[in-house]
Amino acid sequence: MVTIEDVARHAGVATSTVSYALSGKRSISEQTRQRVERAVEELGYRPHAGARALASARTNTLGLMLPLRPGVDVRVVMEFVTGIVTRARAFDHDVLLVTQAEDAALERLAHGRMVDALILMDVEAADSRLARAAALGSPTILIGLPDDPQGLQCVDFDFAAAARLAVRHLSDLGHTSIGLIGPPPSVVERGTTFAERLLAGFHGGAERLGLTAHVELTPPTHAGALAAVEALRRLDETPTALIVHNEAALPSVVDSLQMHGVRIPADVSLVAICPADVAQSQSQPITFIDIPAESIGAVAVEMAMARLDRPDAPVETRLLRPTLSEGSSTAPRLTP
Amino acid sequence: MVTIEDVARHAGVATSTVSYALSGKRSISEQTRQRVERAVEELGYRPHAGARALASARTNTLGLMLPLRPGVDVRVVMEFVTGIVTRARAFDHDVLLVTQAEDAALERLAHGRMVDALILMDVEAADSRLARAAALGSPTILIGLPDDPQGLQCVDFDFAAAARLAVRHLSDLGHTSIGLIGPPPSVVERGTTFAERLLAGFHGGAERLGLTAHVELTPPTHAGALAAVEALRRLDETPTALIVHNEAALPSVVDSLQMHGVRIPADVSLVAICPADVAQSQSQPITFIDIPAESIGAVAVEMAMARLDRPDAPVETRLLRPTLSEGSSTAPRLTP
DNA sequence: GTGAAAGCGCTAACAT
DNA sequence: ATGTTAGCGCTTTCAC
Numbered sequence: 063m064v065t066i067e068d069v070a071r072h073a074g075v076a077t078s079t080v081s082y083a084l085s086g087k088r089s090i091s092e093q094t095r096q097r098v099e100r101a102v103e104e105l106g107y108r109p110h111a112g113a114r115a116l117a118s119a120r121t122n123t124l125g126l127m128l129p130l131r132p133g134v135d136v137r138v139v140m141e142f143v144t145g146i147v148t149r150a151r152a153f154d155h156d157v158l159l160v161t162q163a164e165d166a167a168l169e170r171l172a173h174g175r176m177v178d179a180l181i182l183m184d185v186e187a188a189d190s191r192l193a194r195a196a197a198l199g200s201p202t203i204l205i206g207l208p209d210d211p212q213g214l215q216c217v218d219f220d221f222a223a224a225a226r227l228a229v230r231h232l233s234d235l236g237h238t239s240i241g242l243i244g245p246p247p248s249v250v251e252r253g254t255t256f257a258e259r260l261l262a263g264f265h266g267g268a269e270r271l272g273l274t275a276h277v278e279l280t281p282p283t284h285a286g287a288l289a290a291v292e293a294l295r296r297l298d299e300t301p302t303a304l305i306v307h308n309e310a311a312l313p314s315v316v317d318s319l320q321m322h323g324v325r326i327p328a329d330v331s332l333v334a335i336c337p338a339d340v341a342q343s344q345s346q347p348i349t350f351i352d353i354p355a356e357s358i359g360a361v362a363v364e365m366a367m368a369r370l371d372r373p374d375a376p377v378e379t380r381l382l383r384p385t386l387s388e389g390s391s392t393a394p395r396l397t398p
Numbered sequence: 399m400v401t402i403e404d405v406a407r408h409a410g411v412a413t414s415t416v417s418y419a420l421s422g423k424r425s426i427s428e429q430t431r432q433r434v435e436r437a438v439e440e441l442g443y444r445p446h447a448g449a450r451a452l453a454s455a456r457t458n459t460l461g462l463m464l465p466l467r468p469g470v471d472v473r474v475v476m477e478f479v480t481g482i483v484t485r486a487r488a489f490d491h492d493v494l495l496v497t498q499a500e501d502a503a504l505e506r507l508a509h510g511r512m513v514d515a516l517i518l519m520d521v522e523a524a525d526s527r528l529a530r531a532a533a534l535g536s537p538t539i540l541i542g543l544p545d546d547p548q549g550l551q552c553v554d555f556d557f558a559a560a561a562r563l564a565v566r567h568l569s570d571l572g573h574t575s576i577g578l579i580g581p582p583p584s585v586v587e588r589g590t591t592f593a594e595r596l597l598a599g600f601h602g603g604a605e606r607l608g609l610t611a612h613v614e615l616t617p618p619t620h621a622g623a624l625a626a627v628e629a630l631r632r633l634d635e636t637p638t639a640l641i642v643h644n645e646a647a648l649p650s651v652v653d654s655l656q657m658h659g660v661r662i663p664a665d666v667s668l669v670a671i672c673p674a675d676v677a678q679s680q681s682q683p684i685t686f687i688d689i690p691a692e693s694i695g696a697v698a699v700e701m702a703m704a705r706l707d708r709p710d711a712p713v714e715t716r717l718l719r720p721t722l723s724e725g726s727s728t729a730p731r732l733t734p
Numbered sequence: 735g736t737g738a739a740a741g742c743g744c745t746a747a748c749a750t
Numbered sequence: 751a752t753g754t755t756a757g758c759g760c761t762t763t764c765a766c
Contacts, residue, residue: 063511063743065742065743065744066744067743067744075752076753077743077744077745077754078745078747078753078754078755079751079752079753081744081745081746082745082752087746088751089751091751094751094752106509108506109510109743110451110452110510110742110743110744111448111457111510111511112447112448112449112450112451112457112511113452113744113745113758114448114744114745115448115744115758116448116742116743116744116745116757116758116760117743117744117745117746117757117758118744118745118758119745121447123494126495130483136472136473136476137472137473140466144466144497147466147495147496147497148497148499156494156495156496156507156512157494158459158492158493158494158495159462159479159492159493159494160483160492161480161483161484163484164487170444171492173442173444174444174445174446174447175399175448175759176447284681285681345620345621401758401759401760402759402760403760412736413737413738413759413760413761414736414737414738414739414761414763415735415736417761417762418735418761418762424735426735426736427735427736430735445759445760446758446759446760448758448759448760449742449758449759449760450760450761451742451760452742452743452744452760452761453741453742453759453760453761453762454742454760454761454762455761511743735766736766737764737766738763738764739763739764740762740763740764741760741762741763742759742761744758745756745757745758746756746757746758747756747757748753748754748755748756749752749753749754750751750753750754
């Protein structure tokens with residue numbers, strides 16, 4: 063193995079000079095820097111990660127705890143992972159993966175000095191991991207918005223604002239009765255706060271604008287989507303606009319409307335709140351509000367890095383603002 | 399931070415005794431072992447991963463290179479990841495994630511002594527990573543079966559055997575004309591060898607049994623599935639049995655047959671080759687051959703571990719054998 | 735069965 | 751601007 067001493071000898075300098083030339087932590091004459099770099103190149107030197115971690119108390123590794131329970135949408139999980147890994151590399155960090163299933167994983171990573179910081183995905187309203195994470199002393203970022211963050215940093219999509227934005231868009235088009243095809247009941251029961259926040263935004267927005275609002279929590283199955291659509295159509299004041307916050311059900315909802323001979327957007331306007339690629343893979347261009355999972359992951363990494371730089375910076379929660387992309391699934395309400 | 403010296407002092411023994419008591423690498427009297435364990439417990443000691451890696455040349459970490467390119471089925475990717483992480487933990491190893499997108503990732507992990515072994519997912523027929531991986535000197539396991547494994551270990555599902563098994567099952571039921579709804583053309587073009595192997599098994603099996611065989615490479619879209627089904631039904635000798643190896647298209651194929659008034663299995667028998675959960679989420683219980691992604695991941699880890707134990711053990715390729723689970727989508731052919 | 739001590743390869747004072 | 755050196759916390763000889 064090529065060590066820093068080999069490089070120093072080869073370049074005719076001290077080991078510390080090599081270290082500093084590589085880290086840039088003190089000024090080095092251009093000449094020696096070049097000699098060092100050449101030596102590194104010629105010998106194919108790579109710093110030993112363990113040695114570096116031992117000496118510097120920095121691992122350049124981030125711990126990521128993934129949910130692998132049934133019922134989570136793996137496409138979204140992968141988007142988070144992509145955003146996290148990509149952004150971490152930009153900060154010269156790697157990502158160590160652990161699963162929710164392993165009980166002592168957080169302690170192992172933090173106390174064993176395997177990672178500089180932790181990112182927890184899929185945080186619920188009352189999450190038993192939080193108290194333990196807060197006790198670790200490692201910078202920890204939560205993806206999600208628990209009832210009590212216990213002093214930890216949070217990042218998430220602003221689901222309430224997304225719902226309000228969707229409602230306002232439809233209201234502006236003249237719709238006065240709006241249906242929401244919501245997430246599965248199981249998601250709500252599980253205590254995932256994004257569902258609550260979305261519902262709060264939906265009801266709050268509708269009330270403020272004087273609209274009639276109906277909600278159908280919808281299992282992510284074809285039959286579930288069908289039933290939800292039918293339930294909404296059976297109402298006295300049948301909604302002329304639909305908000306779909308359920309990526310699994312979206313295709314079935316569209317199908318189901320077509321089956322009933324309901325035209326989009328002539329008879330019903332439709333706004334989806336889902337990852338952009340889901341909306342864009344529909345046969346008709348859907349008006350949608352993107353759930354930017356990859357960006358959320360990237361922001362989580364940035365927050366972790368900021369915390370490592372300035373450990374006593376104020377703790378904050380960041381909520382990513384929604385944007386609506388217009389497709390051909392929304393139109394002004396036809397006055398009857 | 400609690401160090402091994404703290405533990406030694408607390409237990410009244412030498413640091414080496416603590417180390418050995420914990421690793422079991424030399425015999426320790428029952429009494430001192432207990433004293434050490436108590437001290438570990440009381441102080442909450444966790445070995446420093448970097449220090450351990452530096453001293454022992456072992457990181458207890460596995461590197462996993464994931465494909466994040468568009469077009470890979472993320473559900474299957476997540477199944478691999480689950481199998482790998484879970485099995486790695488059983489061997490007291492963690493998993494470090496890198497993406498295909500980063501060019502020098504393999505060298506970084508291996509030469510920087512960040513991992514003990516590497517697992518490469520989604521290996522293609524002619525994969526540029528292989529030569530570089532072979533040059534690393536780290537144990538490397540390939541998931542997939544390239545044309546030239548360059549001396550590296552491989553593990554994959556036996557797609558050829560799966561196709562033969564499906565063909566034989568249908569032949570045994572009296573079917574003489576079989577259609578294959580295959581993977582997207584893009585997958586075949588990309589040089590993913592599983593598609594080739596499946597096609598070879600399909601044609602070989604059909605020929606040996608004297609059956610008529612037709613293939614439709616099928617984009618993973620509703621329209622693609624529809625077109626494929628219609629193409630097969632337009633043939634002179636319309637197939638009375640279908641093999642679907644395209645998890646994205648499976649639901650659409652089933653829908654499309656229903657739309658045409660084709661009953662399963664009365665008019666057409668259907669065998670799917672796909673992950674079990676995809677088959678089981680259909681409304682009708684489909685006869686299927688599972689693609690056991692999680693098991694493949696677990697086996698990859700086992701191969702890596704075996705190699706670390708015995709670095710000069712013979713290199714092998716492991717192909718997981720298919721099993722067919724009967725549902726209600728296959729039935730004897732009605733003799734006209 | 736146990737202890738003492740020499741590194742593992744690096745960083746970061748402390749020198750000059 | 752560069753060199754010297756004392757650790758970081760652990761494993762593993764070597765010695766008893």
